[in-house]
Amino acid sequence: MEFTTKITTLSLLFLSLLILTTTTATCTNAVCRRGDPTVRFPFRLSSHQPESCGYSKGFDLTCGNNGVNRTTITLPFSGNFTVEVIDYAAQAILINDPNKCLPERILMLNLTSTPFSGVDVRPFTFFSCPTSDYPRFGQLTPITCLSDKNSTVFATAWPISVNYLSSQSCRLIKTVEVPVHWPSYEQAGSSWELTDNLWLTWRVPRCRRCERRGGKCGLKSNSSSETICSDAPKPAIPRRDQYAIAIGAGIPGTLILFGLVCLVYNRISAFIKRLHPVPHSENNNPQAHSLQSNIMIMGLDVSTIESYPKIVLGESKRLPENDVTCAICLSEYEPKETLRKIPLCQHCFHADCIDEWLKLNGTCPVCRNSPEQIL
Numbered sequence: 034m035e036f037t038t039k040i041t042t043l044s045l046l047f048l049s050l051l052i053l054t055t056t057t058a059t060c061t062n063a064v065c066r067r068g069d070p071t072v073r074f075p076f077r078l079s080s081h082q083p084e085s086c087g088y089s090k091g092f093d094l095t096c097g098n099n100g101v102n103r104t105t106i107t108l109p110f111s112g113n114f115t116v117e118v119i120d121y122a123a124q125a126i127l128i129n130d131p132n133k134c135l136p137e138r139i140l141m142l143n144l145t146s147t148p149f150s151g152v153d154v155r156p157f158t159f160f161s162c163p164t165s166d167y168p169r170f171g172q173l174t175p176i177t178c179l180s181d182k183n184s185t186v187f188a189t190a191w192p193i194s195v196n197y198l199s200s201q202s203c204r205l206i207k208t209v210e211v212p213v214h215w216p217s218y219e220q221a222g223s224s225w226e227l228t229d230n231l232w233l234t235w236r237v238p239r240c241r242r243c244e245r246r247g248g249k250c251g252l253k254s255n256s257s258s259e260t261i262c263s264d265a266p267k268p269a270i271p272r273r274d275q276y277a278i279a280i281g282a283g284i285p286g287t288l289i290l291f292g293l294v295c296l297v298y299n300r301i302s303a304f305i306k307r308l309h310p311v312p313h314s315e316n317n318n319p320q321a322h323s324l325q326s327n328i329m330i331m332g333l334d335v336s337t338i339e340s341y342p343k344i345v346l347g348e349s350k351r352l353p354e355n356d357v358t359c360a361i362c363l364s365e366y367e368p369k370e371t372l373r374k375i376p377l378c379q380h381c382f383h384a385d386c387i388d389e390w391l392k393l394n395g396t397c398p399v400c401r402n403s404p405e406q407i408l
């Protein structure tokens with residue numbers, strides 16, 4: 034009897050292992066050539082991976098068609114681009130022009146019908162100026178692949194340069210929104226050139242959290258849009274529990290700290306008392322004093338918490354202080370999430386997280402200031 038149960042358990046185990054390996058085996062990573070990005074969900078290399086391995090047609094990649102085997106993406110209205118980098122955890126790709134004339138492609142870039150949008154978009158104005166006047170534009174870098182003997186093309190994002198070129202014998206070609214790669218853009222300042230990769234992001238599928246936990250994001254079976262995170266190392270504590278733990282650890286921690294402060298205070302005052310005995314008529318119980326001031330650390334009432342401003346994040350997720358993660362649950366903010374700001378110190382958190390926190394603890398989790406000055 035016991036033996037057969039063992040056999041059944043073993044075979045079940047074996048069977049589940051088999052299913053696991055066969056289902057994962059169908060979506061193995063692919064790469065076009067050495068040094069190119071690894072291709073996996075939500076992308077797929079259409080020649081190497083079955084359709085179910087990608088999220089949608091918009092994420093299909095090829096290995097190019099001109100014999101160089103570069104990882105290539107086809108944007109419906111803008112043509113083929115090489116995929117230079119795929120940052121799965123940031124949900125971003127860097128693309129460029131296989132023919133090394135990115136400004137020409139930028140002039141015709143149209144992300145309609147793609148899953149992508151720019152992370153940081155800057156308006157660039159293109160001008161065509163007579164080449165004979167070139168010395169006057171010496172501080173600007175010409176776009177050689179768009180220029181010829183008679184005319185030199187410039188593009189600039191700087192209002193001063195736009196004004197200057199407009200006032201010269203130049204023809205304004207077009208102003209276009211360029212999805213710049215802002216880390217390079219910020220670093221390069223005015224010398225940033227339109228030959229640098231374009232930086233695009235996708236909103237769905239949302240696999241950031243899964244990727245950061247080391248999980249494997251994929252489509253739910255029998256679903257064309259819902260994703261599932263598998264193989265994530267287990268103790269990924271659910272968010273609600275995370276702040277429960279944070280609060281759980283925070284409050285005893287605070288109590289211990291106050292206990293210590295209390296103890297030290299008592300020791301010192303006892304020592305001082307021994308040096309300078311106080312008359313008996315005065316309050317001779319310093320413990321009562323210190324306890325009284327410590328008991329003040331407590332939660333706020335719901336109406337006070339509700340009076341703090343809420344913010345619903347837009348697509349850009351821009352916050353004034355450039356906060357990107359909630360200090361309570363440590364998750365990154367996502368578009369459409371509701372945050373709450375503590376008015377006194379201006380710190381922001383997920384509304385869910387800070388509401389729970391403030392009910393138990395009357396101080397800002399970041400700066401430890403009490404939001405209510407009366408405390």
Ligand SMILES: *[C@@H]1O[C@H](CO)[C@@H](O)[C@H](O)[C@H]1NC(C)=O
Nearest residue numbers: 095096097098105107112113
């Ligand atoms: C773009 O790439 C696809 C797939 O590699 C190819 O079939 C198509 O001809 C390319 N288009 C251009 C304009 O190069």
Ligand SMILES: *[C@@H]1O[C@H](CO)[C@@H](O)[C@H](O)[C@H]1NC(C)=O
Nearest residue numbers: 065066096099100101102103
């Ligand atoms: C591109 O891939 C094809 C087939 O996979 C291969 O025969 C060819 O040598 C590759 N070309 C380069 C430049 O790597």
Ligand SMILES: *[C@@H]1O[C@H](CO)[C@@H](O)[C@H](O)[C@H]1NC(C)=O
Nearest residue numbers: 109110141142143144145146
């Ligand atoms: C992009 O292309 C679509 C379809 O042709 C068009 O409707 C849309 O106006 C274009 N957008 C821009 C910014 O050119």
Ligand SMILES: *[C@@H]1O[C@H](CO)[C@@H](O)[C@H](O)[C@H]1NC(C)=O
Nearest residue numbers: 164179180181182183184185
């Ligand atoms: C440059 O200008 C000359 C004279 O106007 C003209 O003949 C020539 O075709 C132009 N070259 C180009 C590349 O436009």
Ligand SMILES: *[C@@H]1O[C@H](CO)[C@@H](O)[C@H](O)[C@H]1NC(C)=O
Nearest residue numbers: 085252253254255256257259
């Ligand atoms: C998944 O799809 C298959 C065939 O399309 C169907 O037989 C099966 O019942 C579906 N399973 C679920 C859980 O919907």
